Amino acid sequence: MPFRTNRTTLTQYLIEERRRYPGASGDFNALILDVAMACKQISKAVAYGELAGLHGEHNAEEGGSINIQGEAQKKLDVLSNDLFIKTNEWGGHLLGMASEEMDDPLDIPEGYPKGRYLLVFDPLDGSSNIDVNVSVGSIFSILRAADDEPTPISHEAFLQPGSKQVAAGYALYGPSTMLILTVGNGVVGFTLDPTLGEFMLTHPNLTIPEDTQEFAINTSNSRFWEAPVKRYVDECLAGKTGPRGKDFNMRWIASMVAEAHRILMRGGVFMYPRDTKDPSKAGKLRLLYEANPVGMIMEQAGGRASTGHVPVLDVKPSGLHQRIGLVFGSKNEVERIERYHAEPQKSRDSEIPLFAERSLFRD
Ligand code: AHM
Ligand code: MG
Numbered sequence: 001m002p003f004r005t006n007r008t009t010l011t012q013y014l015i016e017e018r019r020r021y022p023g024a025s026g027d028f029n030a031l032i033l034d035v036a037m038a039c040k041q042i043s044k045a046v047a048y049g050e051l052a053g054l055h056g057e058h059n060a061e062e063g064g065s066i067n068i069q070g071e072a073q074k075k076l077d078v079l080s081n082d083l084f085i086k087t088n089e090w091g092g093h094l095l096g097m098a099s100e101e102m103d104d105p106l107d108i109p110e111g112y113p114k115g116r117y118l119l120v121f122d123p124l125d126g127s128s129n130i131d132v133n134v135s136v137g138s139i140f141s142i143l144r145a146a147d148d149e150p151t152p153i154s155h156e157a158f159l160q161p162g163s164k165q166v167a168a169g170y171a172l173y174g175p176s177t178m179l180i181l182t183v184g185n186g187v188v189g190f191t192l193d194p195t196l197g198e199f200m201l202t203h204p205n206l207t208i209p210e211d212t213q214e215f216a217i218n219t220s221n222s223r224f225w226e227a228p229v230k231r232y233v234d235e236c237l238a239g240k241t242g243p244r245g246k247d248f249n250m251r252w253i254a255s256m257v258a259e260a261h262r263i264l265m266r267g268g269v270f271m272y273p274r275d276t277k278d279p280s281k282a283g284k285l286r287l288l289y290e291a292n293p294v295g296m297i298m299e300q301a302g303g304r305a306s307t308g309h310v311p312v313l314d315v316k317p318s319g320l321h322q323r324i325g326l327v328f329g330s331k332n333e334v335e336r337i338e339r340y341h342a343e344p345q346k347s348r349d350s351e352i353p354l355f356a357e358r359s360l361f362r363d
Contacts, residue, residue, distance in 0.1 A: 010036055010179065010190050010199040017183060028183075031093040031117055031142065032167065036179055036199055038087040039138050039171035042080045042124065043192060046136065046173045054079065055131050068103045068321050069286075076130050077101055080123035080138065093117050095145040096153035098320055100125075100289055105153045105320065114151070117166070118143040118158055122289040125170075126255025135174035137257025141293040142167040155320045162292030162313035170257050170293065180206070180264065182300040187264070208303035209267035212330040214249045216259050217271040224275035228308065228340035232271075256285065260294050260328070264301055269333040273308055274325030283307075283325035287317050291326045304334035308341045 008016075014029040049055055058073040059065045065073045081101040088094060089106075092113035098105040100122040108114050119142055126136040143160050145153075169181040177192035179199045189203030215236050222230065239247035251268070253259050259270045274283045285291050295305030295312040305312045305328035312326060327337050 007193075008201040010201070013188065013190075013201050017185070027093045027115060028117070028142075028166070030091055031088070031115075031119070032181070032183075034088045034091050034093070035084075035119070035140055035169070036171075038080075038084045039177070039179060040192065040197060040199075041083045041087065042076075042138055043171065043173050043177040045076060045079055045083070046124075046130070049130075049133070067101050069100065071128075073101065074124070074127045074130055077124050077127050084119075084121055084123050084138070084140075088119055091115070094119055095149060095151065096157060097121070098155075098158050098288065099123060100286060100321070105155060105158060107152045116145050116147075118145050118153075120158060120289045120293075122286070125257050125290065126253075129253075129255050134253060134255055135172060135258040135261075136255055137170050137172040137261075139170045139257060139289055139293050140168065141165050141289060141296075158288060158320055159317040161316050162287075162295050165292060165296050165313075168293035168296040170260065170297070172257050172261050174258065174261075178202075178261070180261070180297060182297050184296075184300065187297055187301040189264075206264050206301050208264060208298065208301045208330055210302070210331045212267040212269060212333055213246055214251060214266075214268040215271070215333070216251045216253075216262075216268060217273075218252055218254070219250075221275055221277060224277040225273065226275065226308075226341075227345050228337065228343075229271060229273045229275075231340055232337050256290060256294065260297065263303070263329040264297070267330045269327065269329035269337070271327045271337070272325070273327060281323050283323045285323060285326045287312070287315060287322045287324045288320060291324050294328060295326075298328045302331065303329055304331045306334050306338050308337060 018024045018029055054075050056075055058075045058078045067073050081099055089108055090112050093115035094108055094117050095114050096105045096107055097119045121140040123138055124136055125139050144166055149157050167183045172178045179190040181188055187206040189206055190199035191202040193200050235242050235244050236248040272284050291312050298305040307325045308327050327334055
């Protein structure tokens with residue numbers, strides 16, 4: 001195994017970052033280390049998989065369990081959620097937690113000190129892929145609670161725009177386990193050294209190329225897309241012979257953390273836009289624990305994250321489990337998609353047969 005003696009551990013990185021803020025209490029660093037511990041434990045559980053009887057649906061013998069999203073929970077969804085709670089509730093850094101897998105926010109149990117941060121997470125994103133052994137991940141977002149925030153903690157405490165995030169990150173459980181982190185000062189990546197059980201700094205300054213020739217979208221939804229998205233994808237597909245004058249490649253893993261990571265490594269654009277498939281849902285992905293943390297990482301790496309209309313980090317959330325249309329990745333491509341949304345659609349509607357009869361647009 002290639003061995004380097006000069007690798008920086010996550011702990012060392014956090015301590016060195018903290019030295020830049022002499023007034024910092026160390027609470028924040030301890031919180032990140034607790035989150036990292038949850039990710040290490042989840043990484044192990046994911047890796048053991050069926051060896052530990054961890055594949056399949058939660059409570060299958062009792063007919064399964066459904067989360068607030070109406071999605072069947074996997075055993076690993078429930079275990080990952082529990083691991084996040086157990087590794088983070090005791091430390092005294094948090095006032096509350098919220099997760100994709102819990103209908104309501106969670107208070108810090110009696111007996112543990114309360115802190116000033118809020119932790120929001122998707123414990124195992126892409127878990128519908130677990131049983132097929134595709135890369136999945138955990139996504140987290142850290143917010144500051146208001147000084148006078150009452151307890152028990154309310155949904156409202158978490159309804160802060162993504163621009164207020166103190167830190168965000170994800171762990172990717174792939175061929176190697178990685179932790180990607182931003183504390184608002186660029187984006188860094190760590191790789192888990194499995195023998196030491198330590199995250200080692202391997203990617204000290206992640207930046208996303210501004211241009212790309214790779215896009216990711218679930219094209220099975222194309223008949224539900226709004227016109228600007230359809231235009232963008234049509235132009236990519238037209239390649240060299242179309243208005244873009246270059247060929248594009250397409251990828252769809254159906255595991256957002258894995259897609260975000262690919263984009264962070266080599267550029268690209270990801271779209272799960274608002275569409276007309278289910279008018280009760282403004283997109284598939286969730287604002288607070290999917291779009292916002294990934295959005296902060298993208299922006300901090302020089303990319304862009306948008307609803308198609310506005311920067312995703314500017315959106316004032318209206319609900320804990322709110323869904324939103326999401327486009328992120330290489331800056332110039334995301335800006336192009338925003339331009340297509342901003343352009344008046346009328347003239348193009350009549351040009352495109354699909355949109356000539358009826359409008360698929362919504363305000
Ligand atoms: P999940 O949080 O229930 O795992 O759902 C989110 C996932 C994303 O990781 C991924 O981008 C998307 O769902 C895939 O959706 P689809 O199956 O429609 O392609
Ligand atoms: Mg998810």
